[in-house]
Amino acid sequence: MRRKIAPYLLILPGGLWLVIFLVVPLVFMASVSTQEGDIVNGFVQTFRLANYTDALVEFKTQFLRSVGYGLAGTVLTIALAYPVAYWIAFKAGARKSTYLLLVLLPFFVSFVLRTVSWKFLLADDGILLQPLKGLGLLPADFHVLQTTAAVIGGLAYNYLPFMILPIYVALERVDPRVVEASYDLYASRRDSFTKIVLPLSLPGVFAGVLMTFVPMTSDYVNASILGGPANTMIGNIIQTEYLVNNDYPVGGALSFTLMAAMLIGIFVYAKALGTENVLEAAAR
Amino acid sequence: MTETQAGKEAAPAASDISPVPAIELDGVVKEYQAHGEVVQAVKGVSLSIAEGEFFSMLGPSGCGKTTTMRMIAGFEDPTRGTVRLQGQDVTDVAPNKRDVNMVFQSYALFPHMNVWENVAFGLRRKRVPEQEIKRRVGEMLEIVDLTGREKRRPREMSGGQQQRVALARALVNNPRALLLDEPLGALDLKLRQAMQIELKRIQREVGITFVYVTHDQNEALTMSDRIAVMNDGLVEQLAGPREIYERPATKFVAGFIGTSNLLSGTAEEVGGGTAVIRMGDGDRVLVPVGDATVQGGAVEVTVRPEKIRISREEPAVGVSAVRGTVSEVVYLGTYNSYAVNLAGGTEFTVFEQNAHDSSITAERGDSVWLSWQPHHSYAIGS
Numbered sequence: 001m002r003r004k005i006a007p008y009l010l011i012l013p014g015g016l017w018l019v020i021f022l023v024v025p026l027v028f029m030a031s032v033s034t035q036e037g038d039i040v041n042g043f044v045q046t047f048r049l050a051n052y053t054d055a056l057v058e059f060k061t062q063f064l065r066s067v068g069y070g071l072a073g074t075v076l077t078i079a080l081a082y083p084v085a086y087w088i089a090f091k092a093g094a095r096k097s098t099y100l101l102l103v104l105l106p107f108f109v110s111f112v113l114r115t116v117s118w119k120f121l122l123a124d125d126g127i128l129l130q131p132l133k134g135l136g137l138l139p140a141d142f143h144v145l146q147t148t149a150a151v152i153g154g155l156a157y158n159y160l161p162f163m164i165l166p167i168y169v170a171l172e173r174v175d176p177r178v179v180e181a182s183y184d185l186y187a188s189r190r191d192s193f194t195k196i197v198l199p200l201s202l203p204g205v206f207a208g209v210l211m212t213f214v215p216m217t218s219d220y221v222n223a224s225i226l227g228g229p230a231n232t233m234i235g236n237i238i239q240t241e242y243l244v245n246n247d248y249p250v251g252g253a254l255s256f257t258l259m260a261a262m263l264i265g266i267f268v269y270a271k272a273l274g275t276e277n278v279l280e281a282a283a284r
Numbered sequence: 285m286t287e288t289q290a291g292k293e294a295a296p297a298a299s300d301i302s303p304v305p306a307i308e309l310d311g312v313v314k315e316y317q318a319h320g321e322v323v324q325a326v327k328g329v330s331l332s333i334a335e336g337e338f339f340s341m342l343g344p345s346g347c348g349k350t351t352t353m354r355m356i357a358g359f360e361d362p363t364r365g366t367v368r369l370q371g372q373d374v375t376d377v378a379p380n381k382r383d384v385n386m387v388f389q390s391y392a393l394f395p396h397m398n399v400w401e402n403v404a405f406g407l408r409r410k411r412v413p414e415q416e417i418k419r420r421v422g423e424m425l426e427i428v429d430l431t432g433r434e435k436r437r438p439r440e441m442s443g444g445q446q447q448r449v450a451l452a453r454a455l456v457n458n459p460r461a462l463l464l465d466e467p468l469g470a471l472d473l474k475l476r477q478a479m480q481i482e483l484k485r486i487q488r489e490v491g492i493t494f495v496y497v498t499h500d501q502n503e504a505l506t507m508s509d510r511i512a513v514m515n516d517g518l519v520e521q522l523a524g525p526r527e528i529y530e531r532p533a534t535k536f537v538a539g540f541i542g543t544s545n546l547l548s549g550t551a552e553e554v555g556g557g558t559a560v561i562r563m564g565d566g567d568r569v570l571v572p573v574g575d576a577t578v579q580g581g582a583v584e585v586t587v588r589p590e591k592i593r594i595s596r597e598e599p600a601v602g603v604s605a606v607r608g609t610v611s612e613v614v615y616l617g618t619y620n621s622y623a624v625n626l627a628g629g630t631e632f633t634v635f636e637q638n639a640h641d642s643s644i645t646a647e648r649g650d651s652v653w654l655s656w657q658p659h660h661s662y663a664i665g666s
Contacts, residue, residue, distance in 0.1 A: 177392035180359060183380045185406035185453070195405075199396050 033252030043248060051253040059237050059254065066234040067261075069148075070217030073155035077212050078205060080156060081163035085204070086197075088164075089171035100168070103161050115154055115225045119145060122226075146228030154222035159215065163208035170204025171197070206273060214262050234258055304371045305332035306461050306493040307339075307356055307384075312365035314351050325351045327517035328365070333461070333495060333510075338487055340496040340504040343514035344540070349497045352514070353463050356495065358382045369460055380409075385454035386463040390470065391446045393438040399425070399449050400434040406457040424456040427486060444475045451486065461493040468503065480506050501541050505529065513537050529588075535664055538586045545592070545632045547585040547606075554579050558658065561585055565627035569604035570658040583663045590635040591660040594622055594645050599655035606654050608632060610646045620644055624654060 033051055037043035056063070088099045106114060121128050122144040132138045144150050174197055182192040220235030227233075234254065241251035314326040326348040333339045341349040354360040355367055358379030367375045374382055385406070394402050403424060407417045425431050428448040438446055447467060454462055467483075468476045484507050487494050498504050504511050505525040512522045513536075521533040532538035538546070549561040552568070559573040561583050571585050587604075599605050611631070612623035622634040632654060636645060646652045 175390070175392060177388050177390060178394060180379075181386070181388060181392040181394070181453075182405070183359075183378070184357060184386045185457070186380045186409040187405075188380065188409075191409060196394060 029252045029255060032248045033256055035249050037249075039246035039248075048249075051249045052257060055250045055253040056257060059234065062232050062234045062237050063258075063261075065232070066217050066258075067265075069152055069155060069223075069233060070213050072152045073159065073216045074209055074213045076152060076156040077160055077163045078208070081160055081167055081208065082201075082205070085164050085167035085171055085201075089168050089174075100165075103164050106161065111158060112221055112225075115158065115221055118150075118154055118157070119225055122150065145226060146231070148227075148231060151222050151227040151231045151233075154226045155216045155219060158219075158222065159212040162211040162215075163205075166207035166211065167201060167204040170201040170207075174200045209269070210266065214266065217262065218258055304335075305368075306335045306337070306370060307333040307495065308366075308368040308371075309352070309356070310366040310368070312352065312355060312362045312367065314348070314355060314360060315363040324517055326355070326362075329514075329517075329519055330365075331512055331519060331522060333493060336491050336493055338484070338494045338496065338507055338509045340498060340508040340511045341514055342498055342501060342504040342511050342540075344499055347514040348517040349499075349514045350465055353386075353465055353495060353497045356461075357384055357386045357463050383460045384463055385457055385459040386465065387447075387450045387454050387467045389466045391438070391450040391467075393446055393449055393453070395438055398435050398437055399430060399441075402438070402449055403452045403456050405453065410457070420456055421452075424452045427455075427489060428452045443471050444479065447471065447479060448482075451483075455486070455490055455492065458490075459492065461495055464494060464496045466498055467496075468498075468500075476503075483507060505541070513540065515540070531662060532586070532664065535584060535586075538664060543589050543633050544586045545589060545630075547587075547626075547630060549583055549585065551577050551579055551581050551583050559583065559663065561663070563606065563626075563628055565607075567606045567627070569606065569661065571604070571661050571663050572659055573663045577663055585661050585663055587656050587661040589621070589633040590619075590637075592632070592634045592654050592656045594624070594634050594636055595653050595655065596646065596650070597653065599653055603655040604658050604661060605656075606632075608652060608654060610648055610650045610652055613644060613646070613648055615644075622646065622652075624652060626654075 031045065032043065034045065034047045034049060035043040036046045036048050036051075084103070088096055088103075092099050120126055123129070124143045124145065129138065129142065129144065133140055133142065178200075179192060179196060182196045187195065217233075218235050220233060220239050223231050223233040223236050224239075238251050238254050238258070241247045241254065309329050309331050312326060312329045313324065316323045316325055329348070329352055341352060343349045351360055355362050356369075358374070358377060358381075362375060365375075366373055369383065394405065397405070400421060403421045404417050407420060412420070422431075425434065428451055430445065430448055430452065433441070433445070436445075438449065441449070447470075450467070464483075468479050471479060480503060483494075496504070496507065505528075508525055510522065510524055511528050513520045513528060515536045521528060521537045523531075523533075528537065529541055532541060532544070535546070538544040547561070547563060547569070549563045549569070551559045551573070552562045553560045554573065554577055557572055559571055559577055560568050561571050562568050569585060571583070573583070577583060593599070606626055608624040608626040610622055611625050614621040614623075617638070619638050620636045622636065624632045624634060626632055634654060
């Protein structure tokens with residue numbers, strides 16, 4: 001009897017934690033998302049599903065922009081992370097763990113603080129742009145902040161380690177003998193990479209995308225610090241609805257729509273890419 | 285290193301095939317930097333492997349056999365010396381431009397490809413027409429008995445099957461030589477023995493030069509036309525299996541291949557290709573010797589356990605004989621193994637065929653005579 005209970009006891013603390021801090025608020029939020037009313041007079045449950053359609057119609061632009069930023073940020077992160085992970089896995093030799101620590105070092109500084117420091121660096125009259133403008137290398141009205149590029153750059157910067165680590169782990173697991181075998185079988189360096197190393201590291205990229213795309217799309221810090229009014233993301237809207245406008249039903253509806261969109265997107269992505277079809281296609 | 289009468293028993297060697305060797309190593313040295321000092325993994329190996337030969341490099345781990353093979357494959361650059369394939373200097377040629385293929389110790393199959401894709405990999409890289417790839421891969425899978433398993437992934441197969449995929453993947457390219465790095469090491473004994481016969485059959489069928497690296501003396505003796513016994517970065521002896529076993533050139537070879545009994549003594553009378561060796565305990569044995577043996581010099585004599593006769597009575601004249609006490613008798617089915625302590629303190633192992641009756645000649649504690657034909661023993665340099 002005790003043996004049957006033991007495994008459940010193991011998941012009890014973590015399970016309770018999740019139930020209390022994830023499931024309960026979710027249920028609460030789902031309930032709020034179909035209520036009507038305001039913060040002063042209170043909210044009443046009317047099961048008004050139109051909250052969803054209203055919110056979606058009003059904030060369609062920010063929704064699509066968020067997905068766009070998330071995709072662009074993910075692609076940029078892959079492009080930046082892959083070479084770093086490759087270098088650490090295959091070329092760093094005995095110093096691997098040092099470099100991995102360096103990759104994780106930004107985590108020792110607050111996420112918000114790091115983003116704010118970008119703002120200082122990239123300000124119109126900041127230490128980077130001011131001298132370049134003074135030298136006439138950049139036009140006087142050139143600016144980086146409050147642009148799409150700044151927000152996507154910030155997203156890619158903040159989530160880079162989450163892409164580097166899983167790719168590194170996948171590359172690290174590639175047997176060097178397998179790579180040698182490809183050379184032995186007349187593969188060029190390029191063939192060896194595209195036919196062997198890259199396909200074998202795709203699971204890492206896949207995991208990295210899962211770990212970066214979702215938080216990037218729902219991020220609001222980068223848009224609010226580095227972006228301008230034209231860069232508002234859905235995260236900013238949700239934050240404003242909850243904390244500024246106190247419009248809980250709209251905030252709840254937006255949150256749930258975002259969550260559903262992410263779940264469906266990830267599911268489709270996993271179905272399409274998570275299987276071995278991709279590996280087989282890459283192997284040809 | 286001694287290269288003795290290689291052609292005599294290595295059938296496909298030097299005599300009947302083209303005079304250009306498939307593989308030639310000329311004074312090959314490999315040095316590594318390790319902890320700030322230079323380590324010589326291979327200290328100067330010169331050998332030539334004939335077309336179609338089954339050639340083994342045998343030695344304990346760390347003897348330089350794998351490094352030597354990797355230099356033939358092109359994965360290691362020799363510090364000094366030359367590697368030639370079919371007379372062509374390939375010392376500086378990259379592995380993907382060398383017409384040799386390798387079977388790796390852990391097979392190193394491509395885990396994300398099925399059997400067919402694995403085997404077709406080399407041909408695809410060489411841009412062989414798809415039609416021909418189809419034919420050659422099909423044929424090769426038939427040779428290694430994997431027809432019908434084309435769609436399997438490596439991890440869905442047994443060790444023996446993976447082994448055959450690795451073999452097919454290399455052989456399908458019709459390389460000038462196939463290099464095998466302890467290919468049977470990961471298999472259990474039964475399967476290993478089956479694969480030894482299988483490998484030999486495949487080699488006969490395809491007629492490609494095999495270079496086989498192993499630390500297993502039985503494997504080398506069973507399959508090889510010639511064997512290079514390596515130790516500490518050097519070739520100790522290069523000869524056919526029979527020669528290696530019957531006439532090991534050095535003490536190391538005698539000890540590494542099979543069981544050997546060693547006697548130390550002094551050469552008393554030398555002449556006519558034989559010498560009388562006087563042991564520490566006063567016993568004398570007759571041994572064939574080379575020119576190097578001088579009167580009064582120290583000599584080591586070795587004799588294989590199965591060449592020795594064990595008896596209670598003093599043997600007739602004309603044989604070499606020593607006395608000793610039986611310290612252990614082990615019944616091993618096909619033969620009995622005796623451990624005998626000689627008067628001088630040396631321990632001898634004697635195998636006695638379990639032929640006529642199942643009774644044993646001597647018990648533990650018995651005083652016995654050990655005797656052998658002088659030509660079954662030989663003196664070796666130490």
